[in-house]
Amino acid sequence: MAEALVIARGLVKRFGQFAAVDGIDVEVRHGEAFGFLGPNGAGKSSTMRMIGCVSPRSGGELRVLGMDPDRDGPRVRARLGVVPQQDNLDAELTVRQNLHVYGRYFGLPKAHVRAKATELLAFAQLTERADDEVEALSGGMKRRLTIARSLINDPELLLLDEPTTGLDPQARHLLWDRLFRLKHSGVTLIITTHYMDEAEQLCDRLVVMDRGRIAAEGSPAELIGRYSTKEVVELRFPPGTDTDAMEPRLDGLADRVEALPDRVLLYAADGEAVLGAVHIRGVNPISSLVRRSTLEDVFLRLTGRTLVD
CATH class of the missing domain: 3.30.70 (Alpha-Beta Plaits)
Structure with missing residues (x-):
């Protein structure tokens, strides 16, 4: 079995008396695309925020990249890439400047950031728009830039929260292609989605979450064979x-x-x-x-x- 980059046992997240995540067990292996599938409010984003070390767990065990997020949060975050539900790009900067500024947050040398930005612009098919301000980009371009930005530190683990929400079919398929290439380059992906076709296209394994709990786990083909x-x-x-x-x-x-x-x-x-x-x-x-x-x-x-x- 491939090495597990994320291990959760009895993981819980409470907001007052409400359990958004209610004792789930999850294991994400190196090099796979792992999905959290579920309706709005199922606990997907709360789980991702705990894995991303921006929300402390309320109970259970959690290890990310072999470390405890509560104790080693900065060390874990330095090795993660995060694509949030909503693009949070700096609209007043150019496409290239967004990558340069974000790279400097990780303390990376300027020359390295410049070279990496050029590589990522090509990957995201944004080279021709590199010197345009972000405000002028389409929704699909902004989403590709957000993903490119998340890769500036060469993360081992990439967290994508609803990566294609609001995009048209052409933009979605282009984004799927970029994520497929990332997985085959060795980056481990964790994806939350409520799009069934997206989960079938991208995920090697997934869990179906409902009301904070895991209702089923397996590959898309295994789940279809088991429940339909x-x-x-x-x-x-x-x-x-x-x-x-x-x-x-x-x-x-x-x-x-x-x-x-x-x-x-x-x-x-x-x-x-x-x-x-x-x-x-x-x-x-x-x-x-x-x-x-x-x-x-x-x-x-x-x-x-x-x-x-």
Whole structure:
């Protein structure tokens, strides 16, 4: 087993009587991309802040890079890269100046910072915008600059909190490519996200968090195999249809049947065979779809479909 860079045992974070993180066990290995997947308020960001040594734990054990964050915070932070949820770039400085100033916070020599900044501008595809002020950049460019800035100290461990929130599809895919390259260069990634496709694309392993606890852990493929089926059949019906009344007519066709207000989902190994059987039983949706199971199916089964504030 690869060396673990982060080890948490019974980790707890409380705010008054509220347990944002309620006794979780986590192990992040060297060289992997590890994800925290969960709805808003699940405890993902609170966990990341403890790992990043900016929020003390309320209980349990935590080791990051072999050190105790509460006691060795400055030493740990010197070896971390952090990409926060919200970009906190200096809008009045140029793209290049943002990298230079941040590099000096780590006490790095000026010549090293200049050379590293040039390398990171190329990595983030921002070389042509190096002398532009940050205010003029698009959202995707700002996000790439934030990631480039987090790499100025050659971190062993990179923490990314909701890295692609608010970005358009093209910007998201470009960012995924940059993160994929980082992982293959040996940087260990810890990513929080509530985007299922992002977790499937980026993460070697992940945990699904809900209400401060870990509901499941494994690779994306393992979780889909454990909590869902190979395929899902979606049957859509006209508005006002009593989809609950459909369930008895579909009984026995699939491993699991789920009735939603506008459609019925049938989870099965062979979706086309199930769809054929649906029509034989005289159930006629206005549209149907056979698709593969995804992490979203796992996520909703584990955390539910009810919105929690």
